[in-house]
Amino acid sequence: xxxxxxxxxxxxxxxxxxxxxxxxxxxxxxxxxxxxxxxxxxxxxxxxxxxxxxxxxxxxxxxxxxxxxxxxxxxxxxxxxxxxxxxxxxxxxxxxxxxxxxxxxxxxxxxxxxxxxxxxxxxxxxxxxxxxxxxxxxxxxxxxxxxxxxxxxxxxxxxxxxxxxxxxxxxxxxxxxxxxxxxxxxxxxxxxxxxxxxxxxxxxxxxxxxxxxxxxxxxxxxxxxxxxxxxxxxxxxxxxxxxxxxxxxxxxxxxxxxxxxxxxxxxxxxxxxxxxxxxxxxxxxxxxxxxxxxxxxxxxxxxxxxxxxxxxxxxxxxxxxxxxxxxxxxxxxxxxxxxxxxxxxxxxxxxxxxxxxxxxxxxxxxxxxxxxxxxxxxxxxxxxxxx
Amino acid sequence: xxxxxxxxxxxxxxxxxxxxxxxxxxxxxxxxxxxxxxxxxxxxxxxxxxxxxxxxxxxxxxxxxxxxxxxxxxxxxxxxxxxxxxxxxxxxxxxxxxxxxxxxxxxxxxxxxxxxxxxxxxxxxxxxxxxxx
Numbered sequence: 056x057x058x059x060x061x062x063x064x065x066x067x068x069x070x071x072x073x074x075x076x077x078x079x080x081x082x083x084x085x086x087x088x089x090x091x092x093x094x095x096x097x098x099x100x101x102x103x104x105x106x107x108x109x110x111x112x113x114x115x116x117x118x119x120x121x122x123x124x125x126x127x128x129x130x131x132x133x134x135x136x137x138x139x140x141x142x143x144x145x146x147x148x149x150x151x152x153x154x155x156x157x158x159x160x161x162x163x164x165x166x167x168x169x170x171x172x173x174x175x176x177x178x179x180x181x182x183x184x185x186x187x188x189x190x191x192x193x194x195x196x197x198x199x200x201x202x203x204x205x206x207x208x209x210x211x212x213x214x215x216x217x218x219x220x221x222x223x224x225x226x227x228x229x230x231x232x233x234x235x236x237x238x239x240x241x242x243x244x245x246x247x248x249x250x251x252x253x254x255x256x257x258x259x260x261x262x263x264x265x266x267x268x269x270x271x272x273x274x275x276x277x278x279x280x281x282x283x284x285x286x287x288x289x290x291x292x293x294x295x296x297x298x299x300x301x302x303x304x305x306x307x308x309x310x311x312x313x314x315x316x317x318x319x320x321x322x323x324x325x326x327x328x329x330x331x332x333x334x335x336x337x338x339x340x341x342x343x344x345x346x347x348x349x350x351x352x353x354x355x356x357x358x359x360x361x362x363x364x365x366x367x368x369x370x371x372x373x374x375x376x377x378x379x380x381x382x383x384x385x386x387x388x389x390x391x392x393x394x395x396x397x398x399x400x401x402x403x404x405x406x407x408x409x410x411x412x413x414x415x416x417x418x419x420x421x422x423x424x425x426x427x428x429x430x431x432x433x434x435x436x437x438x439x440x441x442x
Numbered sequence: 443x444x445x446x447x448x449x450x451x452x453x454x455x456x457x458x459x460x461x462x463x464x465x466x467x468x469x470x471x472x473x474x475x476x477x478x479x480x481x482x483x484x485x486x487x488x489x490x491x492x493x494x495x496x497x498x499x500x501x502x503x504x505x506x507x508x509x510x511x512x513x514x515x516x517x518x519x520x521x522x523x524x525x526x527x528x529x530x531x532x533x534x535x536x537x538x539x540x541x542x543x544x545x546x547x548x549x550x551x552x553x554x555x556x557x558x559x560x561x562x563x564x565x566x567x568x569x570x571x572x573x574x575x
Binding site: 173174175177178180181185187188189190191192193194195198199201202203205206209252253254255256299301302303304305308 | 447451454472478497498499500501502503504505506507508509510512515517518519526527528529530531542553554564566
């Protein structure tokens, strides 16, 4: 099969962009990605977004964003899978290029949290859970993560500061990413002293909601101009899987089944084993998610994922570097843009352009984003093509 | 206003009516179209006892809109005696601390107001400490 390559990448700073609208935010990332590709002309646009109909009263983002970017005429649609929307949009772009039906695809993930403030945001996020049987109870994604974390700590006798390593690693890496919302390392005592949000989950177990947009230009390798400016990165594995929407319907609540399923399929397609992966971008919307993903993907056995963080094995020079540009915790949780940020960051690593955060000799990056507590999981393997 | 949405779930909300799979006898709550155990069609109604135990719990201090007036409140995953797990608020605990494994039972309580003071009041199940038999 022909190689689907990352021809261009772009991203905006993650943060509170009060004066920038949804469409402008998307365009900023698109402009950079198109420029980075050497001016390739997209034929199709796949928008990853989670909450615009809810937070901005704006649906129909395909036409909106294509229009604002001066791209009317092209195919343009929104892909929604809650927090996994960005990864799902990357996969749709990948499928379009791999099929041969589209030559140049533009994937943009965009989320605009700050169009609302306060309790409306939690209510909007809760619409991604089971509205009739979870959200109606006044449940939030944050409280749900706290339920998982408490049960996990109970079953596996995790100490109170057992999850501190996830935030410490994320913030240390955020310090080297100029696009990250938080660019300052934290001390272990910062975690211990942090304000409790929903016991046992504290402020540093939660990624901050933030505005942001990231974009990719995808094409087939043979369509690249001969003077293409960057080291080549291809998508060598792509998979998506869905589980029960409601957490309470899982056979085993403490195992992210479809994180395993989608990662396994993506790695199989790429033809690689776990020990060949140079870095893992997980979906640390909550630290417990990160621990459960490490276990599901196979980096740790069940109940031991937190130890990889506690024993410093996920830092840039650790056994399996994670959240290499800050992850959701320090870069910021940009909703449906998350999977596209992960893709941009992975491409940056594999091009060897990650600066102080460069993972030495990076060849394969595994990226995975989740919708809810792994009700959807989308996984991709990105690979550096040796020159 | 979301009257039809709440009205059509009244059996579940007020009486914990789920299903029992006619093919494999698996108990199901909330009702589904396909049995998660055997994959056959599920349609036979089954009323749950409302007895269960706390699988996990936490407290919400900053509630989503519509629930602000109730905060703080405790939410839990409750494992029903008949098998299924359910997401619900805990209530009537007073000063009694919640613990994993604690026996609880279903009661009907006010969940939220739908919009302003003239909106419908949504009632549904919550769980309280089990009263000794």
